[in-house]
Amino acid sequence: MSRWAPNTRARLESAALDLFVQNGYEETTVAQITDRAGVNRATFFRHFADKREVLFGGEDLLAELFADGVRAAPPDSTLIDCLHAALAAAGVAMTPQQRIMAAQRVLVVAANTEVQERGLLKHTRTARSISAALRTRGMDELTARLGAEVGMLAFTIALERWMAADNDAPFRAHAAAALNDLRKRTAALDPQRS
Amino acid sequence: MSRWAPNTRARLESAALDLFVQNGYEETTVAQITDRAGVNRATFFRHFADKREVLFGGEDLLAELFADGVRAAPPDSTLIDCLHAALAAAGVAMTPQQRIMAAQRVLVVAANTEVQERGLLKHTRTARSISAALRTRGMDELTARLGAEVGMLAFTIALERWMAADNDAPFRAHAAAALNDLRKRTAALDPQRS
Numbered sequence: 497m498s499r500w501a502p503n504t505r506a507r508l509e510s511a512a513l514d515l516f517v518q519n520g521y522e523e524t525t526v527a528q529i530t531d532r533a534g535v536n537r538a539t540f541f542r543h544f545a546d547k548r549e550v551l552f553g554g555e556d557l558l559a560e561l562f563a564d565g566v567r568a569a570p571p572d573s574t575l576i577d578c579l580h581a582a583l584a585a586a587g588v589a590m591t592p593q594q595r596i597m598a599a600q601r602v603l604v605v606a607a608n609t610e611v612q613e614r615g616l617l618k619h620t621r622t623a624r625s626i627s628a629a630l631r632t633r634g635m636d637e638l639t640a641r642l643g644a645e646v647g648m649l650a651f652t653i654a655l656e657r658w659m660a661a662d663n664d665a666p667f668r669a670h671a672a673a674a675l676n677d678l679r680k681r682t683a684a685l686d687p688q689r690s
Numbered sequence: 691m692s693r694w695a696p697n698t699r700a701r702l703e704s705a706a707l708d709l710f711v712q713n714g715y716e717e718t719t720v721a722q723i724t725d726r727a728g729v730n731r732a733t734f735f736r737h738f739a740d741k742r743e744v745l746f747g748g749e750d751l752l753a754e755l756f757a758d759g760v761r762a763a764p765p766d767s768t769l770i771d772c773l774h775a776a777l778a779a780a781g782v783a784m785t786p787q788q789r790i791m792a793a794q795r796v797l798v799v800a801a802n803t804e805v806q807e808r809g810l811l812k813h814t815r816t817a818r819s820i821s822a823a824l825r826t827r828g829m830d831e832l833t834a835r836l837g838a839e840v841g842m843l844a845f846t847i848a849l850e851r852w853m854a855a856d857n858d859a860p861f862r863a864h865a866a867a868a869l870n871d872l873r874k875r876t877a878a879l880d881p882q883r884s
């Protein structure tokens with residue numbers, strides 16, 4: 497257990513992931529998580545509705561950061577500019593500790609369909625948060641939904657590359673590169689545009 | 691119960707949706723579904739792993755149809771051509787009976803998070819099936835993943851419009867229009883392309 501963990505919530509997340517990876521998700525109880533984190537049961541449920549939420553609570557923060565990034569982009573920003581702003585804003589949450597937890601999360605999710613399903617629900621809600629923020633900028637519904645899907649795909653690809661990287665380049669660098677790589681490929685969706 | 695239902699599987703789906711909408715998803719038992727469809731319990735489980743699957747079993751067929759459409763597209767097809775081919779192939783499954791069931795499914799999914807999660811898992815697997823088919827055509831991984839997301843978004847939008855339409859235009863027409871609408875909006879993702 498990390499005695500120096502910055503806050504209770506992160507300590508609970510980290511303890512849970514350690515146990516899930518070590519003993520399996522199904523086999524781990526909330527009591528074991530709170531024991532390891534050194535907090536009581538009530539504290540756990542103040543932060544998370546259930547055991548599954550401890551894996552994906554960070555997605556709610558991400559959804560807010562993405563939306564904040566979109567809303568704070570300069571007035572003349574294009575769709576792609578807004579997506580870059582969203583990913584840059586989300587980068588704040590992508591700390592080295594998160595990088596370790598992200599790799600643990602992949603292992604847990606791969607081993608459990610129920611957990612995977614909850615992750616997808618969070619993913620969908622995050623996409624909706626991005627498209628809603630794009631709509632507040634006056635973009636039409638289809639543009640906003642297309643932007644949200646491409647933004648989420650860029651985020652997913654950046655996360656994969658960040659976890660696999662053998663260097664400590666920050667998440668922001670991976671995110672900007674992934675979105676740029678996708679931008680170049682949009683030509684294949686509209687080859688006749690001149 | 692539709693005595694003229696073309697086959698057992700569709701009869702089970704239709705019976706289940708009627709009951710889910712009428713009495714609630716949680717409240718409906720497999721026994722009630724089989725009673726209404728006029729088949730026995732073993733038959734149900736030959737077609738569906740559990741109660742949730744009866745809602746989304748059609749997604750597995752869709753995933754196959756999409757992938758078949760991509761693979762059968764002419765050799766010189768661009769990404770957007772392949773997506774049009776995938777949606778056209780899926781159109782075969784989108785019968786008037788499916789249109790009624792799709793509207794019922796929306797009601798059931800909206801009322802139940804657990805069900806929604808299963809739907810998202812199926813959605814993700816369908817997207818993977820499209821991207822895998824695009825990869826077999828020699829497209830690089832990012833192009834295939836971008837294509838799969840845009841194809842799935844076009845499908846979702848087409849489904850919404852098909853359900854909301856006050857005419858009997860076939861799904862294929864909505865699908866082609868939705869994909870074309872998204873194509874036009876890709877310019878916002880790469881505004882500097884000349």
